[in-house]
Amino acid sequence: MLRQRSLCDGGSQSGLETLVRLFLIRQRIRVRSQVRVAGVGHVDLVVGDRLVLELDGEEFHTGLAFEEDRRRDFALVQQGYLVLRITYRMIMQDWQRVADGILALVRRDEHRWRASRVRPTPGR
Template sequence: MPSLPSSRRSSAARSIRGTSTRCARRCRSVGAPRSIGSTSAGSRAVGLETKVRLFLRSRRVRFRTQAPLEGVGLVDVLVGDRLVIEVDGWGFHRSQSQFENDRRRDFELVARGYLVLRLSYRQVMHDWERTSAGILALLARQEHRWRIGPGGTGPFPAV
């Protein structure tokens, strides 16, 4: 098989490098994990979060990632004003203290009026049709928005 002249080889290599760089930038801009082959529990959680974010983005749903909430810290995804989506698998909870901390955070969020969805690996990877339909149902009912209650008190979930 004939080889390319050196000038064409270096032009092809530059083109491939440029495409690779553009792809890497695009993956980072949508929150994709940098290393697809990584298998640590943390990187799997990032992949799960990415799937949720891409789904929301495809439906033109406004959300924030790693949103800071008082008394709780950062949440994976905040949709609208009050729908918190936390995505982690069993492997993420390496200790009872991590497991307990998540329950404390959920309790604090609910006590403050947030609606918390804690999604597992199985829900995102193996039961996504049902899980995504449930998220869409919550959005259709405006569960992600606050409303002001009687006498200007609130916030309360929108009805």
């Protein structure tokens, strides 16, 4: 029971987040939910130090929501984060490709800060 309780995350905002987070935990990959990033707000998941996974639900993002998502992605990339925006359909219908892609990025250490990819100081 204690092990199961350690898998719970009250910050999770959706079932998609939970599915992806638990997959990463089973792979022994560090993941955090609903991480606050300056100038952006909360992001769904951060894998390691810098790989941001934004998991878009079944609803279709258009208009202002679409623009806001792109603004947030742009701000994250400016700060050195690597952003993957993954849809409900991708997770539910093409999970193996998504999982393989995330794992490939982790194997290449794309989820970590390195000297050549140091997180910029805010305001620069």
